[in-house]
Amino acid sequence: MFVIGTAGHIDHGKSALVLALTGMDPDRLPEEKKRGMTIDLGFAWLPLSSGEVIGIVDVPGHKDFVRNVITGTQGIDAALLVIAADDGWMPQTEEHLQILNFFGVEHGIVALTKVDLIDDPNWLDLVEDDIRRRLKGTKLSDASIVRVSAREGTNIEELKNSLRELISKIIEKRDIGKRCLPIDRVFTIKGSGTVVTGTLINGSLEQGEKVIIFPGNFSTRVRTLESYKEKTNRAQPGTRVALNLVGIEKEDIKRGDIIFGGEKQIRSSKIIDAKIELIPQLANPLKSNMQLAVYLGTRESLGRITLLGAKALKSGESAFSQFRFREPVATRIGDHFIIRWPSPPATIGGGTVLDPLASKHKLKDIENVISSLQTRSSLEIKDLIFSELAKNQYIEVGNLLTASHFSSQEVTDCVRLLQNKNKLILVGSWAIDVAYWQKQIDKVLNILAREHSTHPLGKGLSQVELENRLDIPKEPFNWLIATLIDSGKIVRKDNIIALATHKPRLSVEQELVVSRVLELFEKERTNPPTKRELAIQMPNSEGIVRFMCQQNMLIELPGGVLFDRKHYEAVKKEIIEFLRSNDTISIQQIRDLFGFSRKHILPLLNKLEEEMVIRRHGDVRMLV
Numbered sequence: 001m002f003v004i005g006t007a008g009h010i011d012h013g014k015s016a017l018v019l020a021l022t023g024m025d026p027d028r029l030p031e032e033k034k035r036g037m038t039i040d041l042g043f044a045w046l047p048l049s050s051g052e053v054i055g056i057v058d059v060p061g062h063k064d065f066v067r068n069v070i071t072g073t074q075g076i077d078a079a080l081l082v083i084a085a086d087d088g089w090m091p092q093t094e095e096h097l098q099i100l101n102f103f104g105v106e107h108g109i110v111a112l113t114k115v116d117l118i119d120d121p122n123w124l125d126l127v128e129d130d131i132r133r134r135l136k137g138t139k140l141s142d143a144s145i146v147r148v149s150a151r152e153g154t155n156i157e158e159l160k161n162s163l164r165e166l167i168s169k170i171i172e173k174r175d176i177g178k179r180c181l182p183i184d185r186v187f188t189i190k191g192s193g194t195v196v197t198g199t200l201i202n203g204s205l206e207q208g209e210k211v212i213i214f215p216g217n218f219s220t221r222v223r224t225l226e227s228y229k230e231k232t233n234r235a236q237p238g239t240r241v242a243l244n245l246v247g248i249e250k251e252d253i254k255r256g257d258i259i260f261g262g263e264k265q266i267r268s269s270k271i272i273d274a275k276i277e278l279i280p281q282l283a284n285p286l287k288s289n290m291q292l293a294v295y296l297g298t299r300e301s302l303g304r305i306t307l308l309g310a311k312a313l314k315s316g317e318s319a320f321s322q323f324r325f326r327e328p329v330a331t332r333i334g335d336h337f338i339i340r341w342p343s344p345p346a347t348i349g350g351g352t353v354l355d356p357l358a359s360k361h362k363l364k365d366i367e368n369v370i371s372s373l374q375t376r377s378s379l380e381i382k383d384l385i386f387s388e389l390a391k392n393q394y395i396e397v398g399n400l401l402t403a404s405h406f407s408s409q410e411v412t413d414c415v416r417l418l419q420n421k422n423k424l425i426l427v428g429s430w431a432i433d434v435a436y437w438q439k440q441i442d443k444v445l446n447i448l449a450r451e452h453s454t455h456p457l458g459k460g461l462s463q464v465e466l467e468n469r470l471d472i473p474k475e476p477f478n479w480l481i482a483t484l485i486d487s488g489k490i491v492r493k494d495n496i497i498a499l500a501t502h503k504p505r506l507s508v509e510q511e512l513v514v515s516r517v518l519e520l521f522e523k524e525r526t527n528p529p530t531k532r533e534l535a536i537q538m539p540n541s542e543g544i545v546r547f548m549c550q551q552n553m554l555i556e557l558p559g560g561v562l563f564d565r566k567h568y569e570a571v572k573k574e575i576i577e578f579l580r581s582n583d584t585i586s587i588q589q590i591r592d593l594f595g596f597s598r599k600h601i602l603p604l605l606n607k608l609e610e611e612m613v614i615r616r617h618g619d620v621r622m623l624v
């Protein structure tokens with residue numbers, strides 16, 4: 001399904017031609033009838049003999065209403081550029097052509113109309129030559145020119161045939177499952193309530209479906225759906241539609257609002273990055289930080305422009321730039337827009353959205369930003385994925401390129417393809433930048449190497465500690481560790497990660513300290529030192545003591561009480577034997593057996609309870 005839009009100077013016969021083609025008068029407002037002039041957008045449609053219906057948007061030609069032209073031109077597939085034979089090329093012919101160009105409209109037909117007013121065929125040839133010359137270098141340079149008269153009906157059938165031929169060349173819009181309907185009209189119908197109209201782009205729409213309206217975030221339902229005045233259950237992308245919405249007041253919504261499929265499809269931001277181009281006949285340069293009116297979808301947004309890598313832009317030049325809007329805008333990568341001076345209003349250029357969710361750039365990053373925007377400007381899915389990954393390092397595939405003209409299936413397929421070519425890392429639901437992934441690997445190895453060199457006696461770092469030191473989500477982190485273990489670079493034992501090459505080793509002096517510690521414990525069997533006491537008695541032994549605990553030579557009980565591991569096992573054995581013959585044991589009995597004080601007995605009993613060897617029963621302990 002296709003929509004064409006008229007374009008051309010005021011009074012050149014656009015509306016008359018639409019009437020001649022369709023039998024419908026696009027000028028519907030009383031004021032339009034009175035003044036004989038199109039003010040707002042008009043709508044009509046043309047059923048072709050093939051059964052297909054072409055939607056037609058008729059735009060005003062007067063220079064005061066160019067913003068309505070812009071609104072009507074967004075979303076059209078082809079243009080009908082109307083030029084009166086008596087007048088020839090005029091200022092708004094030029095301005096409308098520029099708007100078509102900036103919106104990327106590549107298809108069109110020129111209707112050279114009012115030929116009934118011209119008797120001299122040479123004159124028509126001259127006007128045609130002039131038109132050809134002016135179309136040169138534009139997207140419509142190959143457009144056919146049809147000589148018509150709306151008044152006398154001359155060549156109207158030929159024009160219809162040309163339109164049919166034209167649309168047969170246009171590739172039908174795909175349904176990418178991301179509904180987007182920029183609203184161009186809101187009105188009420190007695191008895192049915194609020195109706196909105198627009199050109200449906202990117203997705204389809206069904207009667208009864210839930211929709212969300214941006215920016216109000218109203219959630220509503222489509223009560224009835226009409227396309228070209230016929231009720232339909234389902235509208236295809238690229239059609240003009242009218243929706244009757246449930247429970248929405250006319251005052252709640254306006255031209256410029258957007259109907260989306262669901263909250264997940266709305267991505268909005270006050271800051272976007274774009275590529276812009278200025279018209280060739282601009283008198284004053286565009287300077288960074290100027291206030292502009294930007295036409296995105298059917299909405300006019302005011303914002304400031306920051307030229308990236310340039311202070312000012314002259315006529316005909318292009319540049320990457322950032323827009324900072326007063327209100328959030330919901331756009332997608334590849335959306336076209338028009339920029340104008342806000343007052344006095346004048347079209348100065350247009351552009352393409354490259355990053356709909358941008359953030360402020362630091363001056364020192366500008367070169368990187370420009371190169372990343374350069375990559376994005378191809379608008380190719382793989383370049384966009386690379387650029388998103390360079391920007392975010394890692395991103396869930398389900399959130400990748402949501403604000404784009406690619407379906408989630410296309411994104412998933414491309415991610416797989418790039419993974420197969422080792423151009424990105426795919427871990428579970430996460431896509432990860434290759435360079436970033438390598439950096440994380442290096443980081444893990446470096447952190448461990450540093451840990452081993454500061455704590456040569458330590459086993460390594462716990463997995464949690466390591467995770468906290470990296471900036472990477474859990475799922476890819478676990479995968480990273482697993483990969484490094486698989487490749488033999490690191491080892492994991494009891495959740496402690498170490499370099500595979502790491503062996504906790506003691507020097508000769510350290511061995512000496514170990515034996516002195518063990519001697520001390522041997523000597524103080526009834527009153528073994530606590531951690532703190534040991535640190536005072538033998539300064540600088542802390543690292544070794546920790547090592548001895550890790551190596552199971554010493555055991556640490558609650559409260560920092562230390563035991564020689566062998567002694568602890570012997571005590572434990574004796575208590576068990578005692579309990580086998582006596583059923584219970586008291587603190588006093590333990591004191592008698594081993595000569596310990598309370599300071600040691602309580603942590604000892606706690607530890608044995610923790611090991612589920614004994615349990616407490618009143619003041620005594622029993623076997624479990």
Ligand SMILES: Nc1nc2c(ncn2[C@@H]2O[C@H](COP(=O)(O)OP(=O)(O)O)[C@@H](O)[C@H]2O)c(=O)[nH]1
Nearest residue numbers: 010011012013014015016061113114149150151
């Ligand atoms: N002689 C002649 N007049 C025409 C033709 N088409 C339109 N007009 C007249 O030109 C004037 C402007 O037409 P209109 O369709 O409103 O122009 P628009 O501003 O481009 O929409 C009207 O008075 C029309 O009657 C035509 O083919 N021949």
Ligand SMILES: [Mg+2]
Nearest residue numbers: 014015037038
């Ligand atoms: Mg008109």
